[in-house]
Amino acid sequence: MNKSTAPLILEQFLPFRLSRLSESISLKFAQHYKREFGMTRPEWRALAALGQLGTLTSTQICQHSNMHKTKVSRAVQALNQRGWLHRKRDKADRRIEYLQLTQIGRRRYTKLVALAHQFQSDMDSTMSAAELATVNEAIRILEQLKVNGVSTNKAKPT
Amino acid sequence: MNKSTAPLILEQFLPFRLSRLSESISLKFAQHYKREFGMTRPEWRALAALGQLGTLTSTQICQHSNMHKTKVSRAVQALNQRGWLHRKRDKADRRIEYLQLTQIGRRRYTKLVALAHQFQSDMDSTMSAAELATVNEAIRILEQLKVNGVSTNKAKPT
DNA sequence: AATCAATGGTTACAATTGTAACTTAATTAG
DNA sequence: CTAATTAAGTTACAATTGTAACCATTGATT
Numbered sequence: 283m284n285k286s287t288a289p290l291i292l293e294q295f296l297p298f299r300l301s302r303l304s305e306s307i308s309l310k311f312a313q314h315y316k317r318e319f320g321m322t323r324p325e326w327r328a329l330a331a332l333g334q335l336g337t338l339t340s341t342q343i344c345q346h347s348n349m350h351k352t353k354v355s356r357a358v359q360a361l362n363q364r365g366w367l368h369r370k371r372d373k374a375d376r377r378i379e380y381l382q383l384t385q386i387g388r389r390r391y392t393k394l395v396a397l398a399h400q401f402q403s404d405m406d407s408t409m410s411a412a413e414l415a416t417v418n419e420a421i422r423i424l425e426q427l428k429v430n431g432v433s434t435n436k437a438k439p440t
Numbered sequence: 441m442n443k444s445t446a447p448l449i450l451e452q453f454l455p456f457r458l459s460r461l462s463e464s465i466s467l468k469f470a471q472h473y474k475r476e477f478g479m480t481r482p483e484w485r486a487l488a489a490l491g492q493l494g495t496l497t498s499t500q501i502c503q504h505s506n507m508h509k510t511k512v513s514r515a516v517q518a519l520n521q522r523g524w525l526h527r528k529r530d531k532a533d534r535r536i537e538y539l540q541l542t543q544i545g546r547r548r549y550t551k552l553v554a555l556a557h558q559f560q561s562d563m564d565s566t567m568s569a570a571e572l573a574t575v576n577e578a579i580r581i582l583e584q585l586k587v588n589g590v591s592t593n594k595a596k597p598t
Numbered sequence: 599a600a601t602c603a604a605t606g607g608t609t610a611c612a613a614t615t616g617t618a619a620c621t622t623a624a625t626t627a628g
Numbered sequence: 629c630t631a632a633t634t635a636a637g638t639t640a641c642a643a644t645t646g647t648a649a650c651c652a653t654t655g656a657t658t
Contacts, residue, residue: 289492290553292505296563297462297469298488299579302506304455304462307582311455322644330456334447341606347450348460350646355608377606377653395448405454405585413581420578421457423571424465427563480614499636508616513638535623535636 307405314397319390324349324357326394329383332367333391337382366390458582465563472555477548482507482515484552487541490525491549495540524548 292298308323315321321329327347332338338346343354358381361367366387372378383391406414450456466481473479479487485505490496496504501512516539519525524545530536541549564572 287550288553289549290488290556292488292492295488295556295560296575296579297466297559298485298505299583300458300462301466303579303582304458306506308455308459324644327456330448330450330453334450339606347456348464351607352609352646353644356644359608375606375654379607392445395446398448398453401455402453408585409581416574417454417578417581420575421454421461423567423575424461425457427566482614497636509637510616510639511614514614517638533624533636537637 311398311401314401315394318397319394321394322357322360324353325360328354328357328361329366329387329391329394330398332381332383333388333395337380339378339380343381361387469556469559472559473552476555477552479552480515480518482511483518486512486515486519487524487545487549487552488556490539490541491546491553495538497536497538501539519545 312323312326315326327349328343331343331346335342335346340351340354340358343349343358344351347354349357358367358369362369364386365384367381367383370380370382372380409417470481470484473484485507486501489501489504493500493504498509498512498516501507501516502509505512507515516525516527520527522544523542525539525541528538528540530538567575
């Protein structure tokens with residue numbers, strides 16, 4: 283059987299399967315925080331990164347969450363306007379801005395985290411321990427492939 | 441340790457991990473067909489579904505690939521304008537349109553499939569057989585969760 | 599120190615997307 | 629048989645996004 287004339291079985295094609303999966307799961311989760319907190323996905327992601335890691339620059343958020351820098355820029359603006367984070371310029375290098383959640387931001391973050399834990403444990407509870415282990419192992423494997431790298435902040439190649 | 445005050449470890453949170461993964465992998469693959477065939481992601485997906493499954497309606501493409509119906513509608517228009525598919529109304533129920541690839545469409549499809557197989561085997565070759573099995577098994581598990589369902593074509597709930 | 603390249607970040611503008619409303623056709627209820 | 633519902637698919641419009649160009653600042657080269 284000549285491979286080049288065989289059709290592509292989408293149900294076996296990794297990019298297809300992954301994005302179909304990821305989109306439905308992320309959408310499902312997004313419904314929660316969209317409805318209850320009026321947040322967009324990029325905002326949620328930036329908030330989550332800052333909540334977990336403390337102080338970050340926009341560039342670091344880009345790298346960590348693999349989002350485009352304009353997305354991050356706008357998410358950060360939105361969070362800032364709501365008073366959920368504040369910005370602090372680096373004294374030494376005044377291009378750099380450190381971002382950090384405010385009191386209010388941290389309170390929101392705590393609520394969101396509860397949602398997330400709930401969501402995760404709902405998913406987990408539909409799997410056996412062994413299945414869960416398989417899932418985690420698989421994702422770990424894929425993450426190491428590092429096919430990675432949305433262009434987050436790089437200059438154009440010459 | 442009270443869970444409700446613990447931060448969320450994004451590196452362990454399934455929706456986050458999946459979408460980070462999926463986005464970088466899909467983007468990587470998209471670069472190929474975008475550059476070489478000038479196709480968008482929805483177009484590629486519609487083409488792939490039709491190539492594999494033969495004749496489909498727009499609604500079926502929605503369900504199969506979990507894309508929003510307007511996305512599919514526009515992708516189908518684009519493919520149609522390029523002469524890659526043709527539409528045929530159902531005689532009995534004239535709301536329904538059967539979509540099918542043309543000669544040209546099938547030729548394009550064949551080329552795309554070669555790209556996809558290449559991509560897949562590149563990925564596969566960076567994993568051991570056991571790892572590959574784990575990955576496939578994990579995705580299978582997640583697919584069964586069926587947290588599923590982008591609203592593709594449903595009427596509003598009353 | 600003057601010039602040129604690179605970096606962190608923002609923004610204008612164009613392309614892509616989703617929501618809701620619409621069209622046409624079929625189905626069901628009265 | 630007509631009116632109200634529902635389905636397949638399209639489209640207008642607003643929101644979201646990405647690309648490329650842009651500041652401002654720093655670092656490197658001479």
